[in-house]
Amino acid sequence: xxxxxxxxxxxxxxxxxxxxxxxxxxxxxxxxxxxxxxxxxxxxxxxxxxxxxxxxxxxxxxxxxxxxxxxxxxxxxxxxxxxxxxxxxxxxxxxxxxxxxxxxxxxxx
Amino acid sequence: xxxxxxxxxxxxxxxxxxxxxxxxxxxxxxxxxxxxxxxxxxxxxxxxxxxxxxxxxxxxxxxxxxxxxxxxxxxxxxxxxxxxxxxxxxxxxxxxxxxxxxxxxxxxxxxxx
Numbered sequence: 001x002x003x004x005x006x007x008x009x010x011x012x013x014x015x016x017x018x019x020x021x022x023x024x025x026x027x028x029x030x031x032x033x034x035x036x037x038x039x040x041x042x043x044x045x046x047x048x049x050x051x052x053x054x055x056x057x058x059x060x061x062x063x064x065x066x067x068x069x070x071x072x073x074x075x076x077x078x079x080x081x082x083x084x085x086x087x088x089x090x091x092x093x094x095x096x097x098x099x100x101x102x103x104x105x106x107x108x109x
Numbered sequence: 110x111x112x113x114x115x116x117x118x119x120x121x122x123x124x125x126x127x128x129x130x131x132x133x134x135x136x137x138x139x140x141x142x143x144x145x146x147x148x149x150x151x152x153x154x155x156x157x158x159x160x161x162x163x164x165x166x167x168x169x170x171x172x173x174x175x176x177x178x179x180x181x182x183x184x185x186x187x188x189x190x191x192x193x194x195x196x197x198x199x200x201x202x203x204x205x206x207x208x209x210x211x212x213x214x215x216x217x218x219x220x221x222x
Contacts, residue, residue, distance in 0.1 A: 004151065031208060042199060042213035043152075050208075087152070091209055099151030 002026045004100035006088050011106045012078055020073045020086050020103045028093020034062050034073045035087040037102065043087055046073070075105075083107045112136045115200050115214035123222050128187040130217045132200030140203045141183040142211065143167075143175060145196040152199070158183055159205065190221040 003025045012018040024032070031050040035043035049055055049064035049071060061074040073086055085102040092098055113134045122128055132141065143155040154167030156175040164175060172194060174186045187194055200214040 008149075033210070035211075040216075042215050043211075044213070045210045048208050048210065089152075095209065096154070097152075097209070097211070099153075101149060101151045 002092060002098045004088055004090060004098055006086075006100040006103045008101070009104045009106065011108060012075075014078055014080060014107055014109050016078050017074065017076050018078060018105065020075070020088075020105065022071045022073070022088035022100060024069050024071070024088070024090045024098070024100075026090045026092045026098055029066060030091040030093065030095055032062075032064055032071050033089045033091070033097070034060075034071075035089065037085045037087060039084070046086075078107050080107050080109070111215060113200060113202055113212055113214040115198075115217045117217060118215065119218045121220045121222065122190055124189075124191055126190050126221075128190050128219065130185045130198055130200075130219070132183045132185070132214055134181050134200075134202045134212075134214075136202055136204075136212060137180075138202035138204045138212070139180065140205055141177065142201040142203075143173075143183070143185045144199045144201060145169070146199060146216075147196050155185065155198075187219075190219075192221045195219060195221045 006022045034046040037043040047062035054063045059076045064071045085104045087102045088100040089097045116131045142157045144152045153169050158164050158177045176184045198217045201211040
């Protein structure tokens with residue numbers, strides 16, 4: 001079966017750095033997405049990786065290793081507004097998105 | 110105004126009632142999706158449509174039906190609502206020429222008593 005694993009919850013301190021991991025087993029691979037979702041709101045796109053390596057976008061970076069079925073989202077200089085759930089999703093060989101359950105990130109002052 | 114609009118935003122109904130959730134978009138995207146989200150679970154795909162004449166079942170289509178009335182409109186119906194359909198429902202769109210990035214509506218919270 002297809003599976004996306006990510007930690008259920010993480011806690012970090014304002015101003016610090018946090019890494020949220022995602023491992024996947026899917027039928028084929030056509031890209032990996034990270035979305036941010038604040039409580040009660042819609043998910044919003046953060047990043048897309050299809051090739052191995054690091055993609056940097058401001059305070060957020062996303063890394064992919066296709067051979068290991070592994071990605072991480074790195075958040076730097078954490079702000080209180082970064083408190084949210086972070087969703088990992090993989091597009092399989094049929095171009096269907098498989099979603100992880102999300103990681104709830106709690107930022108403490 | 111939001112690019113992807115869902116109505117209603119909140120609905121409480123009773124078991125056995127028929128419910129329709131509507132979605133409209135101004136992004137000009139050809140692809141539209143309906144997802145449900147439950148606590149502790151990932152987003153689950155109910156139905157998707159790649160154009161007006163194309164409707165496909167997703168992972169959890171039982172108990173649901175859809176209608177693609179126009180490129181910009183995609184409605185989800187629950188013919189006879191049951192309590193385990195209580196969830197947060199999201200409509201989303203994407204552009205077939207892009208990476209597959211989804212643009213979500215604000216969500217419709219449905220409670221079935």
